[in-house]
Amino acid sequence: MNASKVGAMDAGLAAVLGALAGSVATIGAALTTGWTQREGVRITARSEHRSQRREPRNSSYKKFITEASRLRDxxxxxxxxxxxxxxxxxxxxxxxxxxxxxxxxxxxxxxVALAGPKQVSEAAAKLERLSNALAFRILGLHRLVSDESRMLTDRALDGIKDVIAGEAEEFDRTLDVFVLLAQAALDDDGTL
Structure with a gap:
């Protein structure tokens, strides 16, 4: 082969290879752009979903804390x-x-349990159970105190009062934990 044919072949091959490289780069850029857009949409949708859940959670947490605080007091x-x-x-x-x-x-x-997340729901369920126990014991103590013919000594009444005091303190601690968990759930923007 003569030198001009080899140079022409090299130039033609270079043109084809250049076109191929350009096509591959364009396809790569298109795939990267598509992935980036898809991720951006997913992040935006997730952020919007969290935003929409925040207000109902805030409302239910606030109402629950108010009512639980009333019982705690x-x-x-x-x-x-x-x-x-x-x-x-x-x-x-x-x-x-x-x-x-x-x-x-x-x-x-x-x-609150339905609003979640799991840790907040668990703390709310514990407070609900503790509130039942407190009410049951306080109503029982009321019946004992109001019974004119009661057979309990002051020492037995003090024992019941001490049990109620222990449950009241546990209720108070659990309510504090609930408030911290609720704050964390409301502050969670999904970036962690």
Missing amino acids: LAAAFTVAHAEFPYETVDSVFAGRCEIATRTVQETWVD
Whole structure:
């Protein structure tokens, strides 16, 4: 072959290879652009979903905390160490207020449990169970205190009061944990 044919062949091959390289680069750029756009849409959709969930969560958490705080404040009377606990304060009005507060905790915990996330739901379920225990014991104590023919000694009443105090303190600690978990859930923007 002569030198001009080899040069022409090299130029033609170079042109074909250049066109092929350009095509591969264009396809690569198109794939990268498509992936980047798809990821951007996915991130935007996820962010929008979290945003839409935040307000209902905020509302249900706030209502639950308000109701649980009401019960915590009522039960706090048992945590104060009195030499002579004023059992006469555990009257029908006080017992009724505790029962209503417990009922509202029970009514609002379902919304919190459904709103999630899991850790918040678990803490809400624990508070609901503790509220049941508190109400049951406070109502029982009220019946014992209001019974004129009661056979319990002051020492036995103090024992019941101490059990209620322990449950009230656990309720208080669990409510504090719930608040921190709820704050973390509301602050989660999905970037972690």
